[in-house]
Amino acid sequence: MRVRFRIPIRLKFMITLLVLVTAVLGFITFSTAKLFQEDKHTYIHGLTSMVALGTADEAYSMLAGDQDRLRVFSRMVLESRVADQDKASLSESFFADFPDVLAVELLPQDREPLAVFDVAALKQFELDKEDLQRFHEEYPLPMEEIRLGRTFVRNSTISHDLPMYTLAFAVTTAGEPQPVVVAAWIRADRLLRLASRFSSFDVCLSDSEGNVLAHTDRIPVLKRARADVDRGLQALEHTAGVTLEYEVDGQRVIGGYANVDFADLVATAEIPRSAANLASRKLLSRMILVALVLVGLAVVLGFFWAHRIARPVEKLASATRMIGKGQFDVHVPPETNDEIGSLAGSFNQMTAELQHRDQALHEAQAKLVQSEKMAAFGQLGAGIAHEVKNPLAGILASAQISKMEVDPETQVYKDLGLIEKETKRCKTIIDNLLKFARQEKAIKTTVRINTVIEDAIAIINHQLELNKVKLGTQLEPDLPPVHGNPNQLQQVFMNMMINAQQAMDGKPGSLTVTSRRAADNIEIVFADTGPGISEEARQKLFEPFFTTKPAGKGTGLGLSVSFGLIEDHGGEVVVESEVGQGATFIVSLPVFQKDPEPLSRTEPELVGTN
Numbered sequence: 001m002r003v004r005f006r007i008p009i010r011l012k013f014m015i016t017l018l019v020l021v022t023a024v025l026g027f028i029t030f031s032t033a034k035l036f037q038e039d040k041h042t043y044i045h046g047l048t049s050m051v052a053l054g055t056a057d058e059a060y061s062m063l064a065g066d067q068d069r070l071r072v073f074s075r076m077v078l079e080s081r082v083a084d085q086d087k088a089s090l091s092e093s094f095f096a097d098f099p100d101v102l103a104v105e106l107l108p109q110d111r112e113p114l115a116v117f118d119v120a121a122l123k124q125f126e127l128d129k130e131d132l133q134r135f136h137e138e139y140p141l142p143m144e145e146i147r148l149g150r151t152f153v154r155n156s157t158i159s160h161d162l163p164m165y166t167l168a169f170a171v172t173t174a175g176e177p178q179p180v181v182v183a184a185w186i187r188a189d190r191l192l193r194l195a196s197r198f199s200s201f202d203v204c205l206s207d208s209e210g211n212v213l214a215h216t217d218r219i220p221v222l223k224r225a226r227a228d229v230d231r232g233l234q235a236l237e238h239t240a241g242v243t244l245e246y247e248v249d250g251q252r253v254i255g256g257y258a259n260v261d262f263a264d265l266v267a268t269a270e271i272p273r274s275a276a277n278l279a280s281r282k283l284l285s286r287m288i289l290v291a292l293v294l295v296g297l298a299v300v301l302g303f304f305w306a307h308r309i310a311r312p313v314e315k316l317a318s319a320t321r322m323i324g325k326g327q328f329d330v331h332v333p334p335e336t337n338d339e340i341g342s343l344a345g346s347f348n349q350m351t352a353e354l355q356h357r358d359q360a361l362h363e364a365q366a367k368l369v370q371s372e373k374m375a376a377f378g379q380l381g382a383g384i385a386h387e388v389k390n391p392l393a394g395i396l397a398s399a400q401i402s403k404m405e406v407d408p409e410t411q412v413y414k415d416l417g418l419i420e421k422e423t424k425r426c427k428t429i430i431d432n433l434l435k436f437a438r439q440e441k442a443i444k445t446t447v448r449i450n451t452v453i454e455d456a457i458a459i460i461n462h463q464l465e466l467n468k469v470k471l472g473t474q475l476e477p478d479l480p481p482v483h484g485n486p487n488q489l490q491q492v493f494m495n496m497m498i499n500a501q502q503a504m505d506g507k508p509g510s511l512t513v514t515s516r517r518a519a520d521n522i523e524i525v526f527a528d529t530g531p532g533i534s535e536e537a538r539q540k541l542f543e544p545f546f547t548t549k550p551a552g553k554g555t556g557l558g559l560s561v562s563f564g565l566i567e568d569h570g571g572e573v574v575v576e577s578e579v580g581q582g583a584t585f586i587v588s589l590p591v592f593q594k595d596p597e598p599l600s601r602t603e604p605e606l607v608g609t610n
Contacts, residue, residue: 021298025291032287044254048269049243051201052256056241056267058194059205059214063153063167063262066186069098071171074106074182077114078173091116100187102164103132107181109147125162132158132185141168147179153263155211155224156185163188163221165213167263188214188221202270204229208263229266232257245273316347329355389430396423428487444569446481446592447489449515449522456493457513464511469501469528474514479522483592484569492562493524496585499559500528503583517591521571524587533577541575 073094095101095118102121106114117129135158146152147170156166165188170179191214195203198216205214206227212220219225232242232255241258252273260267312332319330330351334341399420406413453475464471493513500511514525533541542563566573570590577583 018295018298022291022295025294029287029291044271044275045243048201048254048256048271049241049258050256051198051203051269052243052258052267053241055194055203055205055269056258056260056265059191059265059267060260060262062190062194063260063265066098066101066167066184067151067169070101070104070167070182070184071169073104074171074180075173077106077116078171078176078180095121100190101184102187103129103185105136105181105183107143107183108176109178109180125159127159127162136166136183141166141181141183143181146170146181151263153207153213153265154209155188155207155213155221157188157222157224160222163192163218165191165207192218192221198269200271200275204268204270205260206266206268208265213265227266227268229257229268231255232268233266312341312344316344319347319351323351323354389427392423392427392430396420396427399423444483444485447484447486448481449479449489449524449589450475450477452486452489453493453513453515453524456490456497460494460497464497464501467501467504467506468508469504470508470510471497472510472512474512474516476514476516479515479517480591482522482569482589484589488565489569489589492565492587493526495559495562496526496587500526500530500583503528503530518588520591521588522591524589525584526587527582527584529582532579532581533575533583534579538575538577542573 073090076090091104094104095116099118099121101118103115103117108114115129117132119128122128122131135156139154139156141154142150142152146168149170152166152168154166154168155163157163164185166183167186168181168183170181172179191205195205195214195216197203202216203214204212204216204220204227206229207213210227210229212225212227215221220227228248231246232244241256243254243256245252245254247253248270253270254273256269258267259265312334315332319332322330332344332347334344334348399416403413403416403420406416453473457471457473461471497511497513509529511526511528514523514527516523516525542559563573566587566589571588574586574588575583576586
């Protein structure tokens with residue numbers, strides 16, 4: 001026997017969501033990390049070159065500025081017209097304005113050199129002018145090249161506390177036939193600050209001899225170490241800056257090289273390749289951490305939403321099983337405003353409709369039983385009517401014979417006339433009952449509505465007075481005739497008045513019957529002061545067997561039959577009512593359009609109600 005495992009829908013939803021989220025996040029994470037690494041690598045190459053070029057430009061501006069200041073100073077000192085005491089004052093002012101300059105030597109070709117020193121600054125670092133002169137004796141300047149126009153820069157650091165460099169160049173003056181070499185000892189603090197601006201890069205500035213002039217680390221400057229710039233010099237012959245990748249002590253390095261365009265100086269900027277990938281690794285680590293957090297959230301949200309989705313579905317399934325057992329009073333409360341909530345609302349509407357239809361079916365069955373009873377009662381009534389018809393004929397004949405023997409001016413004659421009239425009406429009722437049993441259609445003719453209303457009132461007025469109902473009439477004269485059956489119309493009007501009297505339930509009230517012309521119709525209005533009719537009852541008022549009367553006081557057929565008779569006459573019945581404010585029934589009948597037939601002077605036959 002095979003065992004089938006049932007996997008809940010919430011677990012399926014969660015697994016699907018987890019797989020999709022993991023796949024999407026994994027693809028996004030690694031694709032982003034790879035693209036970022038490539039972009040970062042390109043960015044580091046460009047940044048390294050920019051750092052080298054920026055350092056070269058700023059070093060050029062700094063050294064060229066020093067050269068210009070020294071050129072102006074040397075020409076003023078060499079000017080023969082300047083007195084010696086003025087030259088001394090000029091030197092003191094120069095050292096005060098440019099504290100980085102420690103000493104300046106003017107070296108003419110054919111006479112003794114002229115030197116000025118900032119003795120106080122040198123003494124601060126335990127140096128004197130002899131120390132500077134001994135250094136130049138040990139490392140002589142390339143005088144011939146300088147006189148030919150070369151600008152020379154050298155790392156001239158003597159003390160470990162004072163990094164310095166020598167700037168030498170030639171100047172020509174009107175008082176000197178040959179160019180004079182100007183050699184200045186300058187503190188390298190500004191160049192060191194320039195090289196130390198970028199913490200992520202090792203920035204180096206090499207002098208004219210290839211030694212370290214400035215560096216991010218002061219040690220190579222103080223030791224006057226050799227700068228490793230040979231690999232970039234060949235590439236710099238064709239461009240102002242270049243970026244290379246190479247190995248230094250087994251470590252992959254990205255290096256940028258740039259010409260300073262001053263005294264053959266070269267600026268370099270180096271950064272380990274691993275530093276370029278460090279940001280990528282950090283980004284990848286963070287994205288993996290974020291992805292794991294998102295996967296965890298997806299699991300939690302997956303369980304939550306799966307539960308939110310599955311629970312209403314399970315409730316709907318349980319409710320469906322209850323409906324299958326015939327329990328239609330099931331209600332599933334909508335818990336959400338989405339499609340599931342809409343489905344729950346539709347399900348509740350379906351159960352309400354099923355319950356309503358089930359109740360309507362039971363009511364229809366009860367009405368069908370009542371209809372069978374009424375059918376049997378109709379057959380019994382037809383038989384009774386047939387038996388009563390013969391005695392009525394004898395009463396009618398006796399009344400007519402008696403009238404012939406009585407004075408027409410006496411009350412007896414009038415009473416016999418009434419007996420004759422009512423007997424005829426009873427005979428007509430019986431004939432109509434027999435016709436109704438045989439489903440024969442009544443004959444229609446032209447009818448004066450006011451006459452039918454007055455005849456109906458004459459019959460029903462006594463009953464209304466006994467039940468404390470005051471009857472009033474407002475009949476518009478000279479109304480055009482309608483086409484219909486007077487007996488059926490009188491039956492409708494009597495039904496309307498009897499219903500109004502029964503609605504007041506023995507309490508004092510009033511009933512007003514109005515007839516009026518309304519366009520191509522004639523309206524007969526029955527307005528009472530009874531308790532009124534509710535909205536729910538008005539919607540079912542003309543349905544067969546519907547009644548608001550207590551059991552035994554009505555069958556629910558009076559208004560239904562009246563509504564059918566008026567529709568058969570081409571009219572309509574409208575109800576206007578509010579609870580506590582009485583009810584108004586408006587019967588509308590179309591005016592007879594053909595030329596009316598001559599009306600008989602005899603009274604129309606009347607039809608009453610049971």
